Amino acid sequence: MGRPRSETARRAILGAAMSGLQEHGYAALTMQGIAAAAGVGKQTIYRWWPSKADVVLDGLVEFADERIAVPDTGSLPGDLAEFLVATFRQRGQRPVLIGLMAEALLDPVFARAFRDRFLFARRAALRQILDRAAGRGEIAAGIDPDLLIDVVYGVLWYRLMLDHAPLDEAAGRQLTDLLVRTVS
Amino acid sequence: MGRPRSETARRAILGAAMSGLQEHGYAALTMQGIAAAAGVGKQTIYRWWPSKADVVLDGLVEFADERIAVPDTGSLPGDLAEFLVATFRQRGQRPVLIGLMAEALLDPVFARAFRDRFLFARRAALRQILDRAAGRGEIAAGIDPDLLIDVVYGVLWYRLMLDHAPLDEAAGRQLTDLLVRTVS
Amino acid sequence: MGRPRSETARRAILGAAMSGLQEHGYAALTMQGIAAAAGVGKQTIYRWWPSKADVVLDGLVEFADERIAVPDTGSLPGDLAEFLVATFRQRGQRPVLIGLMAEALLDPVFARAFRDRFLFARRAALRQILDRAAGRGEIAAGIDPDLLIDVVYGVLWYRLMLDHAPLDEAAGRQLTDLLVRTVS
Amino acid sequence: MGRPRSETARRAILGAAMSGLQEHGYAALTMQGIAAAAGVGKQTIYRWWPSKADVVLDGLVEFADERIAVPDTGSLPGDLAEFLVATFRQRGQRPVLIGLMAEALLDPVFARAFRDRFLFARRAALRQILDRAAGRGEIAAGIDPDLLIDVVYGVLWYRLMLDHAPLDEAAGRQLTDLLVRTVS
DNA sequence: TGTTAAGCGAGACGGTACGTCCTGTCTTTCG
DNA sequence: CGAAAGACAGGACGTACCGTCTCGCTTAACA
Numbered sequence: 001m002g003r004p005r006s007e008t009a010r011r012a013i014l015g016a017a018m019s020g021l022q023e024h025g026y027a028a029l030t031m032q033g034i035a036a037a038a039g040v041g042k043q044t045i046y047r048w049w050p051s052k053a054d055v056v057l058d059g060l061v062e063f064a065d066e067r068i069a070v071p072d073t074g075s076l077p078g079d080l081a082e083f084l085v086a087t088f089r090q091r092g093q094r095p096v097l098i099g100l101m102a103e104a105l106l107d108p109v110f111a112r113a114f115r116d117r118f119l120f121a122r123r124a125a126l127r128q129i130l131d132r133a134a135g136r137g138e139i140a141a142g143i144d145p146d147l148l149i150d151v152v153y154g155v156l157w158y159r160l161m162l163d164h165a166p167l168d169e170a171a172g173r174q175l176t177d178l179l180v181r182t183v184s
Numbered sequence: 185m186g187r188p189r190s191e192t193a194r195r196a197i198l199g200a201a202m203s204g205l206q207e208h209g210y211a212a213l214t215m216q217g218i219a220a221a222a223g224v225g226k227q228t229i230y231r232w233w234p235s236k237a238d239v240v241l242d243g244l245v246e247f248a249d250e251r252i253a254v255p256d257t258g259s260l261p262g263d264l265a266e267f268l269v270a271t272f273r274q275r276g277q278r279p280v281l282i283g284l285m286a287e288a289l290l291d292p293v294f295a296r297a298f299r300d301r302f303l304f305a306r307r308a309a310l311r312q313i314l315d316r317a318a319g320r321g322e323i324a325a326g327i328d329p330d331l332l333i334d335v336v337y338g339v340l341w342y343r344l345m346l347d348h349a350p351l352d353e354a355a356g357r358q359l360t361d362l363l364v365r366t367v368s
Numbered sequence: 369m370g371r372p373r374s375e376t377a378r379r380a381i382l383g384a385a386m387s388g389l390q391e392h393g394y395a396a397l398t399m400q401g402i403a404a405a406a407g408v409g410k411q412t413i414y415r416w417w418p419s420k421a422d423v424v425l426d427g428l429v430e431f432a433d434e435r436i437a438v439p440d441t442g443s444l445p446g447d448l449a450e451f452l453v454a455t456f457r458q459r460g461q462r463p464v465l466i467g468l469m470a471e472a473l474l475d476p477v478f479a480r481a482f483r484d485r486f487l488f489a490r491r492a493a494l495r496q497i498l499d500r501a502a503g504r505g506e507i508a509a510g511i512d513p514d515l516l517i518d519v520v521y522g523v524l525w526y527r528l529m530l531d532h533a534p535l536d537e538a539a540g541r542q543l544t545d546l547l548v549r550t551v552s
Numbered sequence: 553m554g555r556p557r558s559e560t561a562r563r564a565i566l567g568a569a570m571s572g573l574q575e576h577g578y579a580a581l582t583m584q585g586i587a588a589a590a591g592v593g594k595q596t597i598y599r600w601w602p603s604k605a606d607v608v609l610d611g612l613v614e615f616a617d618e619r620i621a622v623p624d625t626g627s628l629p630g631d632l633a634e635f636l637v638a639t640f641r642q643r644g645q646r647p648v649l650i651g652l653m654a655e656a657l658l659d660p661v662f663a664r665a666f667r668d669r670f671l672f673a674r675r676a677a678l679r680q681i682l683d684r685a686a687g688r689g690e691i692a693a694g695i696d697p698d699l700l701i702d703v704v705y706g707v708l709w710y711r712l713m714l715d716h717a718p719l720d721e722a723a724g725r726q727l728t729d730l731l732v733r734t735v736s
Numbered sequence: 737t738g739t740t741a742a743g744c745g746a747g748a749c750g751g752t753a754c755g756t757c758c759t760g761t762c763t764t765t766c767g
Numbered sequence: 768c769g770a771a772a773g774a775c776a777g778g779a780c781g782t783a784c785c786g787t788c789t790c791g792c793t794t795a796a797c798a
Contacts, residue, residue: 003769027290032758041771102289105282106211115346147362154338162299178331182366186747187789216779225750370742371794395658400784409745470657473650474579483714515730522706530667546699550734554773555763584753593776
């Protein structure tokens with residue numbers, strides 16, 4: 001019964017969205033523009049995504065191949081360093097992340113989707129590392145792991161947004177040192 | 185030369201912007217709407233501000249009475265606690281701050297203004313506290329105060345944006361404890 | 369009492385209006401533009417003229433040196449030919465006349481000024497010629513001179529506006545022939 | 553392909569334009585106003601007409617039911633009288649015609665459309681009458697029919713614009729008499 | 737000879753319409 | 768029945784002028 005959803009259209013839309021974003025920035029991205037670039041009717045986009053932010057979020061998940069590797073070196077400093085360096089290395093996605101966050105700040109409905117589908121997944125990965133470290137006794141009692149997570153992603157997003165300080169490998173190591181010092 | 189700028193119009197515009205923002209949120213704020221609410225021609229707004237974000241930024245500075253108190257209790261834990269609790273208490277400005285940050289993420293030109301006129305002023309205040317503590321030997325050698333500042337404001341903004349954890353007095357104290365533990 | 373009107377400003381305004389009109393056409397002429405080009409405040413224009421059309425009308429009277437010569441060759445065909453050829457030769461004023469007429473069609477207040485200060489003066493000149501011819505018995509009884517005037521200026525304006533037929537010396541002679549044939 | 557043009561919208565636009573014109577005059581007519589009165593987006597007007605003048609021209613053609621009757625009484629005086637009286641009787645369209653002519657004087661692009669779609673159609677009708685009369689030998693040799701047409705429509709438009717003389721049945725007969733006298 | 741009232745340039749003011757852009761919905765035809 | 772095409776109502780955009788209004792400064796004629 002009924003014609004099935006066109007995979008071709010789906011891919012064209014996500015592709016057009018991501019490349020339009022890279023070229024002209026999130027602010028210049030429009031549903032109209034995505035549809036035109038994808039050779040697709042606007043309705044076809046609206047049928048499957050409620051807003052351009054949701055398209056981009058799907059595009060991010062689809063293209064930027066988001067396996068979040070959870071390293072397991074056997075010690076907190078090792079795990080943390082590897083995780084942070086890997087995370088900070090994805091700085092190339094800045095335009096995408098910045099745009100999605102902007103949208104989330106303006107639209108509470110999308111904010112929920114962004115949190116649940118993207119941000120919380122990242123938190124969970126880091127949480128795993130911290131839990132393992134706690135099991136090994138590497139984290140002093142009385143330290144709230146959630147606060148630690150907020151510190152990590154807080155610094156990450158704050159620097160991503162302000163662009164006032166580097167977000168590179170060295171920064172990853174510096175933050176690792178600070179955290180290890182804190183919890184021990 | 186020519187007719188001088190109308191102080192009345194200036195205040196009406198800032199007032200209309202801030203109250204419109206409080207009532208319907210930043211996304212629903214329009215230049216058109218501000219002009220109408222202020223009883224002012226659109227041109228009069230565009231003559232003095234390049235975008236609605238700049239109006240709101242001026243409104244924030246004007247209305248939200250921006251003295252950033254820098255406490256001086258004589259010890260880092262005391263100063264930090266007082267500063268963070270005071271800062272976290274301004275959570276009522278969330279809609280304003282969220283809107284401005286969204287705009288900054290979408291518009292690099294405004295981003296600069298926002299950073300220079302608002303965010304960096306806050307950093308400077310915290311910096312004063314940390315420098316004083318360093319002078320008293322309360323901060324261990326090898327700790328970059330700028331990273332500490334990123335941690336503080338990183339956590340603050342991350343929670344402000346995600347709204348996933350409280351941003352209250354208790355949170356201020358908890359973060360204080362973590363930082364004091366880190367630097368000692 | 370008070371400072372007397374500035375003759376310099378008056379001339380600058382009329383000059384700016386006329387040259388702006390020649391260069392960019394009546395539609396593109398604005399009070400703002402005239403004031404800027406004349407190096408004059410807008411108020412100075414509004415103080416002395418109610419609309420741009422009135423400025424242009426004054427400019428036409430001032431610059432285009434409006435002596436309407438009434439020839440007197442002793443015969444109707446001679447007078448008529450000379451008058452029409454002279455009138456048709458002023459075709460260079462087309463942009464000015466076209467613009468003023470457009471304004472008159474849109475603004476009944478200006479229409480009155482245009483009629484009284486410009487159009488009726490032309491009619492009076494032609495009327496003189498016809499009255500003289502009537503005195504010499506060159507016009508058959510029962511012919512309304514006002515209708516003849518309407519024919520002359522009707523054809524003139526119709527061609528000026530439609531621009532579908534020449535408005536040159538030959539046209540002047542052709543119309544003369546037709547009129548002489550009619551009245552005799 | 554795509555959704556077909558809405559006949560409803562088209563009619564609403566033309567209707568709103570014509571009634572707005574009748575009520576407040578051509579000068580007070582705005583695209584904005586037409587759109588609002590027609591319950592239509594501005595874009596829908598701009599999609600199909602380049603300017604308000606073109607809307608009004610279409611409205612004139614659509615509503616004022618423009619069959620130009622070409623009478624055939626068998627003689628020039630009869631045809632001419634009937635044609636002129638019928639034409640002069642449409643004086644109620646003065647606001648429409650006056651507005652369109654004003655626009656044509658200000659905008660050369662529209663001028664062409666107005667000439668080709670409206671004015672020349674009228675000339676053709678009169679031309680038919682004159683050609684038939686010439687075939688019957690009612691027009692003396694050496695008389696240019698185009699000049700006669702210019703005389704007729706010149707007088708018509710000149711009176712329509714200046715509004716200084718009646719444009720009624722009597723005027724139609726008077727002009728007929730003059731023309732018949734001229735050509736014979 | 738100093739006062740004073742109008743004219744002057746400059747340019748900001750509250751408005752209104754412009755023509756463009758995008759939104760999210762709708763109505764076609766095609767495959 | 769999904770999809771492309773594209774028209775639709777709506778509404779904000781940023782710009783251009785409108786005609787009015789304040790400024791500070793001339794510039795004569797009056798006192």
